[in-house]
Amino acid sequence: MGTSHQKPENPNERLLQAKAYQRIRNWLTLVDLLLTLLLLGVVLMFRLQRFFLQMATWFSFRPFQIFFFFLTFSLFFLVFRLPLTFFGGYVLEKRFHLSNHTLKSWLIETLKKEILSFGLMTILVFLLFGLIWADPN
Numbered sequence: 153m154g155t156s157h158q159k160p161e162n163p164n165e166r167l168l169q170a171k172a173y174q175r176i177r178n179w180l181t182l183v184d185l186l187l188t189l190l191l192l193g194v195v196l197m198f199r200l201q202r203f204f205l206q207m208a209t210w211f212s213f214r215p216f217q218i219f220f221f222f223l224t225f226s227l228f229f230l231v232f233r234l235p236l237t238f239f240g241g242y243v244l245e246k247r248f249h250l251s252n253h254t255l256k257s258w259l260i261e262t263l264k265k266e267i268l269s270f271g272l273m274t275i276l277v278f279l280l281f282g283l284i285w286a287d288p289n
Contacts (some may be wrong), residue, residue: 159249177240180244183236184236201225204225207220208220241262
């Protein structure tokens, strides 16, 4: 990757930078997938799901338990994936002049995305548990 990360004037240089950017994005996607698998392995190996469940049992109402379990589980993943998210979503975009976000605006946008994603996934988790509870067997 000996190409400069300045805005290219030449169309051939622009193509080379686009390819370099996409190559890095592909690697980041692969690293993110492997990191997710590694974190799932850590959760299972160190039985962290029991810790998350123990924290969730502070609530006696089952839907609150599910929500709190999913929240702690999600926060665990968020903390470990944040550096990769920062590099791929802010640093890399700036390096290739694809974003004019300030750090503050990027953080706000990322926070909004994470909250929306968590909200939608929470609905799906509750639907899944609803299906499980609805089956008498």
